[in-house]
Amino acid sequence: MSDTDTSAGLTVGQTVPLHLDSLAVGGEAVGRHEGMAVFAMWGCPGDEVEVEITEVAARFARGVVKRVVSPSPDRVEPKCPHFGECGGCQWQHISYPAQLRHKAALVREALTRIGRLPEVEVVETVGMERPWGYRGRTVYRAAGEGFAFGFTRHHSHDAVVPAQCPIQHPLAERVRAALADILPRVAGDPADRAAVYKLEVGASFADERAMALLVCEGRPEFVISAAKELMAEVPEVTGVCAARQRGPNAKRRSPAELVAGNPYLTEQLGEGRYRVSPDSFFQVNPRQGARLAALVEEWAGVKETDVVVDAYCGVGAFLLPLARRAKSAIGIESDESAIGDARANVRAWRRRNVKLYRGRVEHVLPRLAHREVQADIVVLDPPRKGCGAIVCEAAAKLGPRRILLVSCHPATLARDLRTLTDHGYAVRRLQPVDMFPHTWHVEAVALCERL
Numbered sequence: 261m262s263d264t265d266t267s268a269g270l271t272v273g274q275t276v277p278l279h280l281d282s283l284a285v286g287g288e289a290v291g292r293h294e295g296m297a298v299f300a301m302w303g304c305p306g307d308e309v310e311v312e313i314t315e316v317a318a319r320f321a322r323g324v325v326k327r328v329v330s331p332s333p334d335r336v337e338p339k340c341p342h343f344g345e346c347g348g349c350q351w352q353h354i355s356y357p358a359q360l361r362h363k364a365a366l367v368r369e370a371l372t373r374i375g376r377l378p379e380v381e382v383v384e385t386v387g388m389e390r391p392w393g394y395r396g397r398t399v400y401r402a403a404g405e406g407f408a409f410g411f412t413r414h415h416s417h418d419a420v421v422p423a424q425c426p427i428q429h430p431l432a433e434r435v436r437a438a439l440a441d442i443l444p445r446v447a448g449d450p451a452d453r454a455a456v457y458k459l460e461v462g463a464s465f466a467d468e469r470a471m472a473l474l475v476c477e478g479r480p481e482f483v484i485s486a487a488k489e490l491m492a493e494v495p496e497v498t499g500v501c502a503a504r505q506r507g508p509n510a511k512r513r514s515p516a517e518l519v520a521g522n523p524y525l526t527e528q529l530g531e532g533r534y535r536v537s538p539d540s541f542f543q544v545n546p547r548q549g550a551r552l553a554a555l556v557e558e559w560a561g562v563k564e565t566d567v568v569v570d571a572y573c574g575v576g577a578f579l580l581p582l583a584r585r586a587k588s589a590i591g592i593e594s595d596e597s598a599i600g601d602a603r604a605n606v607r608a609w610r611r612r613n614v615k616l617y618r619g620r621v622e623h624v625l626p627r628l629a630h631r632e633v634q635a636d637i638v639v640l641d642p643p644r645k646g647c648g649a650i651v652c653e654a655a656a657k658l659g660p661r662r663i664l665l666v667s668c669h670p671a672t673l674a675r676d677l678r679t680l681t682d683h684g685y686a687v688r689r690l691q692p693v694d695m696f697p698h699t700w701h702v703e704a705v706a707l708c709e710r711l
């Protein structure tokens with residue numbers, strides 16, 4: 261993008277007055293300048309603002325709110341003093357009821373525009389009574405100097421180090437503070453300091469236990485003494501692991517290696533308890549995760565003669581409660597750690613009617629369809645990129661009377677629902693659930709029935 265782009269008379273660096281009227285995926289507020297959409301970070305629908313333009317494309321522009329001329333009635337004071345610089349939250353300046361309204365609107369918009377399904381009714385988002393301290397899994401980033409851990413700065417690789425983060429489990433915050441204190445004592449060498457990149461913490465709401473994992477360049481010696489001191493100082497920490505990563509900004513790290521204690525956490529959704537390893541996916545917000553799981557169970561309406569397939573089954577959080585009601589159940593999961601936990605959870609739940617496949621859903625599900633396996637209920641809970649056409653088609657080929665699609669991205673939800681609709685299913689219900697208060701992220705469950 262060049263500085264001389266002037267679409268709709270806009271230029272990078274220019275400041276324009278704008279009325280903001282909606283919010284978009286990614287968290288920006290949207291207004292129009294001479295008919296052109298302008299996405300403005302840190303805006304709130306209903307605001308009159310001045311926006312500094314940072315990007316001009318052929319059909320839209322981007323900018324940052326520089327001054328609120330007249331605030332929206334939905335504007336509130338952010339709780340965190342680092343809001344606006346920290347990359348964690350995008351919507352702390354918007355009242356919680358308004359956040360919930362706008363999350364449902366994001367889903368509605370995607371269904372209409374991407375899914376071409378304007379007729380689907382999207383009901384109001386299920387929110388939290390107290391939308392703070394909800395995150396049970398966190399990745400902290402090591403700050404440049406010393407051993408402070410924080411969060412990635414908005415649009416940067418640097419870290420912001422808040423004294424306290426209001427959306428984390430308080431126990432995770434205690435682990436962060438304790439390690440910032442312990443590490444300088446056990447790792448004196450400046451090279452050691454530079455070797456620590458990240459701290460991951462899993463904090464269980466079920467039994468107030470935590471697991472800490474240090475992501476480092478190689479495997480520094482001091483990690484062992486750090487682990488011992490951490491477990492002595494914060495007795496709720498029952499395990500410490502380490503993982504290797506090449507450079508601070510690498511996308512992937514090695515699998516977790518146990519340093520001290522026990523690597524597993526026990527997590528709970530409703531009545532169901534699950535073993536979760538450091539590398540396995542588990543719902544970041546287990547309180548809302550319990551509501552999601554209850555909704556999946558209710559809408560699945562499993563009968564005792566049913567065969568259930570839970571693709572993307574993780575450690576079995578949806579699979580096991582459904583298997584309890586079904587004749588038999590199949591779980592599919594590609595991640596080695598999660599499938600190991602799923603096996604352990606199947607044993608702990610004493611379920612003999614569950615078969616687990618380790619593999620990619622896009623390979624396993626078409627194979628099952630090819631073998632003419634029939635299912636009555638299929639649950640799809642893919643990662644953000646969604647299922648894609650191959651998986652949706654294979655799910656439809658199994659002939660289930662219901663397909664439940666759980667999604668954490670409105671665009672891929674809409675695309676996948678379109679594919680299911682094109683393969684003989686109708687979307688009957690759609691419920692957004694707020695798993696990530698104060699961020700733009702929205703989870704949704706869709707119930708599809710065979711026509």
Ligand SMILES: C[S@@+](CC[C@H](N)C(=O)[O-])C[C@H]1O[C@@H](n2cnc3c(N)ncnc32)[C@H](O)[C@@H]1O
Pocket residue numbers: 541542543572573574575576577578592593594595598619620621622641642643
């Ligand atoms: C959003 S999580 C859902 C897990 C589970 N439903 C839960 O609530 O705990 C998605 C899961 O799918 C797994 N996964 C991602 N891509 C996959 C693929 N192509 N095939 C199979 N599993 C996949 C991930 O490892 C993760 O466990």
